[in-house]
Structures are given as C-alpha cells and as structure tokens.
Amino acid sequence: MGFDIDFALSTVPAILGAIGMTLLVALASCLGAATFGFCLEILRRPGGILGLVVRFLIDFIRATPVLVWLYCLYFILPFYGLRLSALTVGITGLSLYYSGYLAEVFKAGIDAIAKGQQEAARALGLGRLDSIIFVIAPQMLRNIAAPMGNYFVSILKATPYLAVLAVPEMLGQAFDIASETYRYAEPLTVAGLIFLALALAIAQAVKWLERRLSAPTSR
Amino acid sequence: MQDTSQDLAVEITALHKWYGAFHVLQEISLSVQRGARIVICGPSGSGKSTLIRCLNGLETYQRGTVRLDGIRLGDDARQTTLARRRTGMVFQSFNLFPHLTVLANCTLALRRVAGMARHEAESLAYHHLDKVRIPDQARKYPAQLSGGQQQRVAIARALCLNPHLMLFDEPTSALDPEMIKEVLEVMTGLAQDGMTMICVTHEMGFAREVADEVVFMDQGRIVEQAAPSTFFATPSHPRARTFLNTLLH
Amino acid sequence: MSMLDIWLGILQGFRVTASVTLYGLVFAIPFGLVFGVAQYLTTGLARVIVTAVIEFWRSSAVIILLFVFYYAMPVIGVTLPAMAVGAMVLGLNVGGYASQAVRAGLQALDRGQKEAGQALGLSRQAILLRIELPQALVAMSPTFINLVIQLVKATSLVSLITLTDMTFRAKEIAQIAYEPVPIYLSLLLAYFVACYPIALVGRWLERRVNPAREARHGL
Numbered sequence: 001m002g003f004d005i006d007f008a009l010s011t012v013p014a015i016l017g018a019i020g021m022t023l024l025v026a027l028a029s030c031l032g033a034a035t036f037g038f039c040l041e042i043l044r045r046p047g048g049i050l051g052l053v054v055r056f057l058i059d060f061i062r063a064t065p066v067l068v069w070l071y072c073l074y075f076i077l078p079f080y081g082l083r084l085s086a087l088t089v090g091i092t093g094l095s096l097y098y099s100g101y102l103a104e105v106f107k108a109g110i111d112a113i114a115k116g117q118q119e120a121a122r123a124l125g126l127g128r129l130d131s132i133i134f135v136i137a138p139q140m141l142r143n144i145a146a147p148m149g150n151y152f153v154s155i156l157k158a159t160p161y162l163a164v165l166a167v168p169e170m171l172g173q174a175f176d177i178a179s180e181t182y183r184y185a186e187p188l189t190v191a192g193l194i195f196l197a198l199a200l201a202i203a204q205a206v207k208w209l210e211r212r213l214s215a216p217t218s219r
Numbered sequence: 220m221q222d223t224s225q226d227l228a229v230e231i232t233a234l235h236k237w238y239g240a241f242h243v244l245q246e247i248s249l250s251v252q253r254g255a256r257i258v259i260c261g262p263s264g265s266g267k268s269t270l271i272r273c274l275n276g277l278e279t280y281q282r283g284t285v286r287l288d289g290i291r292l293g294d295d296a297r298q299t300t301l302a303r304r305r306t307g308m309v310f311q312s313f314n315l316f317p318h319l320t321v322l323a324n325c326t327l328a329l330r331r332v333a334g335m336a337r338h339e340a341e342s343l344a345y346h347h348l349d350k351v352r353i354p355d356q357a358r359k360y361p362a363q364l365s366g367g368q369q370q371r372v373a374i375a376r377a378l379c380l381n382p383h384l385m386l387f388d389e390p391t392s393a394l395d396p397e398m399i400k401e402v403l404e405v406m407t408g409l410a411q412d413g414m415t416m417i418c419v420t421h422e423m424g425f426a427r428e429v430a431d432e433v434v435f436m437d438q439g440r441i442v443e444q445a446a447p448s449t450f451f452a453t454p455s456h457p458r459a460r461t462f463l464n465t466l467l468h
Numbered sequence: 469m470s471m472l473d474i475w476l477g478i479l480q481g482f483r484v485t486a487s488v489t490l491y492g493l494v495f496a497i498p499f500g501l502v503f504g505v506a507q508y509l510t511t512g513l514a515r516v517i518v519t520a521v522i523e524f525w526r527s528s529a530v531i532i533l534l535f536v537f538y539y540a541m542p543v544i545g546v547t548l549p550a551m552a553v554g555a556m557v558l559g560l561n562v563g564g565y566a567s568q569a570v571r572a573g574l575q576a577l578d579r580g581q582k583e584a585g586q587a588l589g590l591s592r593q594a595i596l597l598r599i600e601l602p603q604a605l606v607a608m609s610p611t612f613i614n615l616v617i618q619l620v621k622a623t624s625l626v627s628l629i630t631l632t633d634m635t636f637r638a639k640e641i642a643q644i645a646y647e648p649v650p651i652y653l654s655l656l657l658a659y660f661v662a663c664y665p666i667a668l669v670g671r672w673l674e675r676r677v678n679p680a681r682e683a684r685h686g687l
Contacts, residue, residue: 002543002544003540003543059664059667060660062617062667063617063660063663064621064656064659064663065621065622065623065624065635065659066621067624067635068624068635068652068655068656071635071639071655072653072655072656075648076648076649076652076653079648079649156529157528157529159529160529160531160532163531171535184539184540185536185539185540186540188532188536188540189536189540191532192528192532192533195532196528196529199527199528200527275586276586277587300589300591303586303587303589306587307587308584308587310583310584312578312580313580314580314583315584316581316599316603317603318603318606327588327598327599328589328590331590331591331594331598332589332590332594376588377587377588380588380589
C-alpha cells in the first residue's frame with residue numbers, strides 16, 4: 001500500500017483544526033493541576049496526620065499511570081450517577097494526576113525562600129493564610145516559573161491520552177480520519193509531527209522565559 | 220640549539236596566548252634547567268596559571284613554542300601525550316577523583332597509562348604515599364581526608380608516574396594556614412631530592428628557601444626574573460615592589 | 469465477582485507489564501548512555517544530529533509515537549510484534565530522558581576532574597570511562613530510578629495496541645462485570661504496588677548520593 005504523502009497532506013487541515021482543543025485541554029489541565037497541587041502542598045506543609053495523608057496521596061499519584069486515572073474517573077463517576085462530559089473528565093484527570101508533580105514543584109519553590117521570610121511574616125503578626133498570600137506566594141512564583149513551564153510541556157504531551165475517551169483533540173481527530181478511511185499510518189504520522197513541532201516550540205519558549213527570569217541577579 | 224635544549228627541562232620562546240580579544244600571555248620566554256626550582260608569582264589575572272597550564276597542554280597557545288625535554292608541545296596530540304607523561308601536575312583544588320580511594324587515585328594512571336600490574340602499581344603508590352607521609356590513609360576516600368592530606372595525596376598521585384618535571388598551580392591557596400605547612404614541607408623535600416619544579420605560589424617563605432629563581436608576572440608578561448635573594452632584597456620593577464608590599468602587609 | 473477474582477485477573481497481566489518494562493530497559497539503557505555521552509562529546513553537525521535523534525524520542529508524545537510505529541511501520545513494510553514495538557517506543561522515549569540526565573551529569577562535573585586525568589596522561593576514553601562516567605552515573609542514579617517508574621507507568625499504554633498487560637486485563641474484566649469501582653481501584657493499587665518500592669529505592673539512593681556530593685563540593 002505504501003505511505004501516501006498526498007493523503008497525509010490532505011489530513012493536515014483537519015488535524016491542525018483540533019490544535020485549539022489540544023491547547024485548551026493543556027491550559028485548563030495545567031491551571032487545574034497548579035491549583036490542586038498548591039492546595040496539596042499547603043495541606044502537607046504543616047505535617048501532622050493530615051500532612052502524612054497528603055504526602056501518601058502525592059506518592060500514590062506519582063506511582064500510578066495517568067491512563068489508569070483517566071479510566072478510573074471515566075468509568076467510576078457514572079457508576080455513582082455523576083455524568084460528566086469526556087472533556088471534563090479528561091481535564092479533571094490530567095489536573096489530578098499532575099497536581100502530584102506540581103505539589104513537589106511548589107514544595108521546592110517554597111523551600112527555596114529564606115526561612116527568615118516566614119519568621120518575619122510571623123513576627124509582624126500576619127496569619128498563616130496572609131503570610132502565604134502576601135509573603136510566600138509572590139516570591140515562590142519566581143522560583144517555580146521554569147519548572148511549571150516544563151510541566152506545561154509534559155501536560156501538553158499528555159493531552160492525546162484524552163483520545164482514549166474520544167475527546168476530539170488532535171490525536172482523536174487523527175483517529176476519526178483513520179476510522180473513516182481505514183488508513184491509520186498517514187493521519188497518525190501527521191498528528192505525531194504536529195505534536196512534536198508544538199512541543200519543541202513551547203519547550204523553546206519556556207527556555208527563553210527561563211533565561212529572561214533568571215537574568216536579573218538582584219532586584 | 221639542539222645541544223642547549225638537551226640540558227633544558229623547559230624552553231619557552233616568544234609564547235603568546237589570547238582568550239578571544241584578551242591577550243593573556245605576551246611574549247613569554249623562559250628556560251628552565253634540569254633540577255631547577257622556579258617560583259612564578261604575580262597578582263591574580265597576571266597569566267601565571269595559564270602559563271603553567273600551557274606546559275602540559277591543558278591550555279593551547281597561538282604563537283611561540285614550548286619544549287619539554289626538547290619535545291615540542293602543541294604540534295600533535297601524541298607529542299602532547301608524551302610530554303604529559305614526563306610532567307606531574309598539582310592543582311589548587313586538588314582534583315582528586317572522589318569516587319576512587321586514595322590508593323586507586325594513585326594507581327589509575329599507572330595501570331591505564333603505564334600498563335603496570337596491580338600489585339606493582341600498588342607498591343609504587345605506597346612508596347610515594349609514604350614519601351608524602353600518609354601511607355595509612357590509602358584505603359580511605361578523598362572526602363574523608365583533610366585538605367592538606369588531600370593535596371599530599373595529589374602530589375603522590377603525580378609522583379607515581381615518575382615525572383621529570385613537577386608543575387604546581389597554587390597548591391596551597393585552597394588550604395587553611397595550619398595545613399599549608401605540611402604541603403610545603405613535602406614540596407621542600409621534593410626539591411631536596413633534585414626534582415625539577417615550577418610552582419605558581421604566593422608562599423614567599425617557600426620561594427626564598429627553595430627557589431633558584433623567582434619569576435614575577437604582571438598583565439601577561441614576565442616583568443622580572445631574578446634569584447630570590449635579589450628579588451626580595453631589591454626588586455627592580457615598581458610593580459614587583461608593590462606586589463611584595465601587599466604580600467607583607 | 470469477588471475481590472480475589474479481580475486481583476487474580478489483573479495479576480494475569482503482570483507478566484506482560486513486567487516484560488514490556490524489562491525489554492523497554494534493553495532499549496532505554498544503551499540509548500541513554502550512548503546518546504547522552506555523544507551529546508556531551510560531539511560538536512557542530514554531529515551534535516545537531518545527535519540532538520535531533522534525542523529530541524525526536526523525548527519530545528514526541530509517547531502515546532502518539534506508539535500508535536505511529538504500530539500502524540505506520542507495517543505500511544512501509546516493517547511488521548514487528550506489538551511487544552517489540554511497545555518495548556522499543558517506550559524504551560527509547562525513556563532513553564531520551566535518560567540521555568539528558570547522563571549529559572547533565574557529565575556537564576555538572578568539576579572541570580578539574582577531566583584536567584587531572586589529562587595531566588596524568590590518561591586517554592580521553594579512559595577519562596570518560598574511569599573518571600567522568602562513574603561519577604556522573606552515581607550522581608544521576610536517583611533520576612534513573614524515577615525514569616524506571618516512568619517506564620513502568622507508561623507500559624499501561626501497550627493495552628491500546630492489543631497487549632494483554634494489567635490495564636488490558638482490568639478492562640477485560642470490566643466488560644464481564646459492571647463493577648468499575650473495585651476493578652479500577654485495584655488496577656491503581658496494582659501499579660502502586662509495583663512502583664512504590666522502586667520509588668523508595670530512589671529515595672534511599674538520593675539520601676546516599678547527596679551527602680557525598682555535599683562533602684565533595686563543601687570543602
């Protein structure tokens with residue numbers, strides 16, 4: 001049969017048309033993962049029983065595959081009568097999964113802030129929440145920007161998992177074309193190449209951002 | 220020419236080196252007789268470390284020649300390797316291999332470069348560790364030793380290959396004062412055994428006691444070269460005078 | 469269906485999961501070592517080529533790579549068993565990450581280590597094999613352990629190309645009995661049981677490797 005270049009090119013517009021969905025999923029999942037991850041880290045930080053439970057939860061997430069998390073949400077939630085769209089399930093799954101990783105990023109980002117900062121905040125009589133919002137978080141943002149960017153690329157590369165739930169992102173689109181035409185090689189290769197280009201471009205942008213942020217050594 | 224170079228351990232003629240636009244070494248010429256002890260000093264950034272690193276090919280140069288035992292360095296890799304086998308180098312930061320024991324640090328090159336059998340290499344290593352007075356630490360790892368001990372191991376490691384010439388690049392500047400003495404004692408002992416030595420150091424007591432000649436460098440040039448008695452009593456160059464004053468005060 | 473049936477069912481897939489992991493390592497370890505060292509040593513055009521190969525495997529979305537190789541290779545006349553495709557794609561993807569760890573480990577070494585080797589007259593090869601690589605590999609060993617975990621988790625993807633691993637078995641069981649909650653939670657637990665001990669080894673290594681590094685640089 002051979003690899004039909006013309007057919008491959010003809011699938012480009014349809015697959016590229018799904019790039020918006022891919023980016024939407026990646027951005028929403030990254031925001032969700034950052035939110036969950038920050039909460040996890042804040043709950044873990046003081047230690048105690050709750051800290052231990054959260055720590056175990058983070059370890060658990062990191063020791064299990066994202067595909068299985070997606071299946072869990074997709075098949076278990078309806079069992080309890082909770083019917084969500086595949087897109088919502090997918091974004092929730094990626095958010096949950098990557099929150100386990102981003103919690104570690106936040107931990108490192110907070111650990112890197114000088115101890116004196118928290119003590120100073122406490123000495124000023126700021127409450128825990130206030131010291132997090134006004135003292136810790138602003139300093140942390142700078143520390144975590146680069147690793148966050150790298151995880152955004154990881155999340156982007158995980159978005160095609162949602163094709164398994166039939167979300168019409170780029171891989172899903174490629175499979176739609178494949179099942180209509182019975183030709184798998186061409187659309188899948190096109191999707192792979194577009195993904196590679198997108199991932200490389202965004203990784204490059206993250207590197208650039210990293211350099212920009214680390215440039216001023218003093219403020 | 221051929222005859223005189225036979226007696227010379229090192230012969231540097233009209234050496235120039237640039238780092239990009241920065242002229243690090245300018246018109247350096249220096250001859251070192253066999254058995255001579257040369258101390259090179261000068262303010263930081265004067266090019267003294269770069270010069271000594273040119274002598275075993277750790278740095279390349281753009282113009283001039285460097286001969287070790289008459290072999291021209293920098294022409295091809297094999298000559299450089301040959302010349303390296305005749306030199307031992309001691310670094311400011313020791314550069315011991317942290318993943319190897321003291322003994323293995325000493326025997327690595329003996330076995331890989333000289334192709335020596337294990338027990339032979341080890342007995343030679345013990346001989347040199349004995350000379351630097353730390354044979355009992357042979358089975359330890361570098362991180363378990365004090366700085367002074369580490370530097371003495373580095374000297375023993377270099378001596379194992381039986382070099383004709385020892386290069387010291389600020390061997391005591393990373394050490395606490397109480398450890399400097401033990402390293403200088405080992406170096407003095409080496410000089411008494413007749414080793415040809417070129418030392419970049421600010422230890423002026425050592426220079427006075429051990430050196431045949433002091434070479435003072437500034438801004439990439441040799442500005443003064445004299446016997447230590449002359450150099451310390453009546454330095455002729457104003458910058459050498461300033462330098463000595465800052466060291467004394 | 470009893471809990472025991474579910475567990476035994478999932479366990480039937482363990483052999484495939486373990487096989488893909490082990491065969492994957494057969495690809496990942498040589499690739500990571502060879503390409504990591506090559507990227508460290510080469511310059512100019514050779515480095516561009518080495519980097520391109522690494523980036524292809526590392527920056528692509530692994531799920532798409534898996535499908536592309538599974539569906540596209542037969543089209544150009546190469547038909548490999550699904551197990552071989554799975555092990556190769558997952559292995560080289562993880563190998564791409566490993567190569568970056570190898571390269572970073574080599575680059576992080578003090579320049580004096582190489583110079584001391586040169587001053588002793590050691591050949592470039594001896595310096596690499598006896599001085600640089602042993603230190604770099606030890607320093608990076610916790611990262612390599614994390615990559616093994618990443619590989620185990622990624623093996624869940626081979627269920628999508630007809631291999632009967634743990635994930636495939638779980639889906640099979642779920643089709644027989646509509647009990648998604650115990651089935652998928654058991655699946656999560658099965659991966660956790662496989663990965664968590666590896667993570668603990670990684671943590672132990674981290675503790676062993678890091679103090680040594682501090683002692684080396686702290687003097």
